[in-house]
Amino acid sequence: MEPTDEALCRRVAAGDKTAFALLVARYQERAYRIAWSIVHSAEDARDLSQEAFVRLYRTAGSFRGQARFSTWFCRIIVNLCLDHRRRGRWWHRLVAGGAERGEDGASLVERQPAPPVDPLDVLARAQRMKQVWEAVAELPSRQRAALLLQVQEDLPTSEIAVVLNCSEATVRVHLHRALTTLRRVFEGR
Amino acid sequence: MDAPHPERALLAYLRNELAPDERARVDAHLAACAACRASLDAFAALVAGLAESAPAAPAPDWVRYAAEVRARVARPAPSRWWTERLAPLALAGALGAGLVLLALGVPTPPTAVPTARPARPLLAADTSSAVAARLGLLEQYPVIERLDLLENLDLIRDLDRVSTGDARQG
Numbered sequence: 001m002e003p004t005d006e007a008l009c010r011r012v013a014a015g016d017k018t019a020f021a022l023l024v025a026r027y028q029e030r031a032y033r034i035a036w037s038i039v040h041s042a043e044d045a046r047d048l049s050q051e052a053f054v055r056l057y058r059t060a061g062s063f064r065g066q067a068r069f070s071t072w073f074c075r076i077i078v079n080l081c082l083d084h085r086r087r088g089r090w091w092h093r094l095v096a097g098g099a100e101r102g103e104d105g106a107s108l109v110e111r112q113p114a115p116p117v118d119p120l121d122v123l124a125r126a127q128r129m130k131q132v133w134e135a136v137a138e139l140p141s142r143q144r145a146a147l148l149l150q151v152q153e154d155l156p157t158s159e160i161a162v163v164l165n166c167s168e169a170t171v172r173v174h175l176h177r178a179l180t181t182l183r184r185v186f187e188g189r
Numbered sequence: 190m191d192a193p194h195p196e197r198a199l200l201a202y203l204r205n206e207l208a209p210d211e212r213a214r215v216d217a218h219l220a221a222c223a224a225c226r227a228s229l230d231a232f233a234a235l236v237a238g239l240a241e242s243a244p245a246a247p248a249p250d251w252v253r254y255a256a257e258v259r260a261r262v263a264r265p266a267p268s269r270w271w272t273e274r275l276a277p278l279a280l281a282g283a284l285g286a287g288l289v290l291l292a293l294g295v296p297t298p299p300t301a302v303p304t305a306r307p308a309r310p311l312l313a314a315d316t317s318s319a320v321a322a323r324l325g326l327l328e329q330y331p332v333i334e335r336l337d338l339l340e341n342l343d344l345i346r347d348l349d350r351v352s353t354g355d356a357r358q359g
Contacts, residue, residue, distance in 0.1 A: 130242075
């Protein structure tokens with residue numbers, strides 16, 4: 001039987017490197033995906049998600065098991081990403097000229113998944129969603145993080161509250177404000 | 190508690206996260222409110238669209254990624270040398286500067302009507318000697334070496350006015 005995340009974390013706290021490698025294998029894609037969805041830079045997502053694993057390794061002993069391991073770890077990642085966004089990296093945006101490119105040289109727009117090859121209304125919808133995602137990028141950091149954690153990571157509101165260190169009511173406010181903003185774009189208002 | 194329109198609860202309603210009593214209240218409200226039904230439909234379509242069209246993160250080389258994590262973990266934690274070494278120096282510097290300022294004193298503005306008041310030393314003799322004793326560094330400054338001169342600074346600064354006053358009085 002596979003050990004649980006929580007059991008692995010306790011072993012990491014005791015210095016078990018094999019347990020740490022297992023947690024990295026389990027969570028690397030998710031950690032990277034969450035980081036990328038917030039910072040939208042392959043390089044920064046790689047750096048921040050790796051830093052989250054370093055923090056996990058060094059602070060595993062502080063995991064008390066009050067929340068699920070995944071929630072606790074997600075909190076580490078999101079906090080790193082929000083701090084990163086707060087710091088701004090104005091020079092990075094200046095160099096990138098607003099059209100950030102990934103390691104493959106593709107722009108954010110080019111990296112959108114290809115829409116299904118089909119009718120015009122599907123194309124119109126894809127175009128609209130592209131605008132919506134552009135609006136997502138403009139949302140305030142915590143609204144954006146709450147939305148991405150719910151929509152992409154399927155985290156329940158209660159877990160997002162733990163990750164963002166706020167009440168569920170506050171998460172609902174963040175989500176409602178984010179959706180209200182995006183709805184205007186979605187409906188072309 | 191939500192305002193009359195439970196808009197903030199609609200996403201949780203869609204995700205079936207509400208407690209039964211709150212869900213019942215939202216159900217009752219939706220049955221009677223076309224605007225909230227429209228919001229619910231719009232949010233459902235929006236969330237579905239976001240979930241379907243989420244941009245995919247460019248995948249890194251996971252083997253290399255894991256190796257980098259191992260390397261980063263193996264590195265010693267960054268020491269806080271600047272807090273351990275520089276902070277005491279900065280504190281000592283600030284303390285020294287404070288004592289120098291204390292020794293020099295802040296000149297008091299001359300009074301409008303000078304009287305033959307007794308000269309007030311800027312620094313009591315015992316204070317100056319205590320400062321000098323605690324900070325050998327101060328001895329390097331020629332001005333500080335003659336702290337006794339500073340004791341009469343008020344009198345020296347007001348000397349001309351004191352003379353005039355004395356003349357008037359005389």
